[in-house]
Amino acid sequence: MSQPGDMAAFVRIVESGGLAPAARDLGVTPSAMSKQLARLEARLGVRLLTRTTRRIALTPEGETYLARARDILAMVEAAEQDVTAGRGQPGGLLRVNTGTAFARHRLIPLLPDFFARYPGITLDLGVTDRQVDLVGDQLDVLLRTGPLGDSALLARRLAAGRRMVCAAPAYLDRRGRPTAPEDLLAHDCLVLRGQARLTAWPFRGAAGLQTLTVRGVATTDSAEALRDMALAGLGIIRVSGFIVARDIAEGRLVPLLEAEHVSEEVPVWAVTAPGRHRLPRVQAFVEFLAARAAAW
Incomplete structure (x- = not known):
């Protein structure tokens, strides 16, 4: 498998929680998935995962590689969608997280108009007032109100x-x-x-x-x-x-x-991770909210 393919397989193993579910997702056998991971670790010269019969865990090197791999794969996806953007509207699964009050009073009432405009996009909406990890939780957009801490994430102010x-x-x-x-x-x-x-x-x-x-x-x-x-x-x-x-x-x-x-x-913020902010579905969602925010 190619290096980008190995990278994608590793990310799928982590996100699905194990070799067997990742293998099912990718349509290969668990032994083939295990060999891909072994080849990747051998090429890098480090151990990315520790594995037992019940669970997997990232090593420190694995955590570093996972963060960079997600950025790279997001940029690859964004590049491919940029090239094919002329074929139609943005599509794919959009993962968003926001607080309970913002979801109820601001976001959810806008969703019918959003889906009418972008029928190719599907939404996975997480709603919580607790702190979440944009990168670790595989989110595309985090919507939050109030001050933001310093980070390497990208934040766009929508309203106040x-x-x-x-x-x-x-x-x-x-x-x-x-x-x-x-x-x-x-x-x-x-x-x-x-x-x-x-x-x-x-x-x-x-x-x-x-x-x-x-x-x-x-x-x-x-x-x-x-x-x-x-x-x-x-x-x-x-x-x-x-x-x-x-x-x-x-x-x-x-x-x-x-x-x-x-x-x-x-202030109301739309927070995205570097790389993912260029995905057409992410851009469409953030621009849609920014246009509606003028009336808030």
Whole structure:
């Protein structure tokens, strides 16, 4: 097998979790797959995988080779699709991950229009508020809100919003409405677990900018669950405006301390890995979102 073929076989072994499932995917025997891997390791002069009867694990050299192999194979795929792009629209499987609130309130409502425009693209959508590994999880696009850490990944800013402090009328009837930022210290303020920066709520008062560290009866790892808790009357939340805009417009939630609240900008990002950003299906998806983001 050619060197690119060996590389692709190695990546398939890792992604499928073993020689046998990789062999089924590629239509060869497990022994043939094992020989390909052995030839690749012999040519490189290093061990890429450790294998037992139950599992495989990457060696440090294997982790390095896997990351580079994925980049190279993505660039090969992008080059081939560039050459054949004139034959039709982008196609193939698009792997996207985003947070729960963004998926529900922004992304999913746009999908019918996206599929109508690009019928050749299929979508594998992962939805979680936990941190994910764009490269390790084989994703094409990661959609996230808020600040991004430094990395070698490529990030395109799609839009920006603001945070809002709000609560349900039932909660305010029971506990009273805060009239000054300091009142929040006596209220149940619900926050995202593990997001320390989101427990510090900034306000502007007579003494200037102040930051209050709030607490409440519950935390969660989901922004959408945070909204549901507020709707249930459990406490006060501070979230991106797009999550609660409709609830506020229809009276299910009430904005609080609007004059005093300091709402930092909340950017929305489309993050891709080098190499994969040139795939036509990835470009089509990101450009589609960028065009729609103007109305957010």
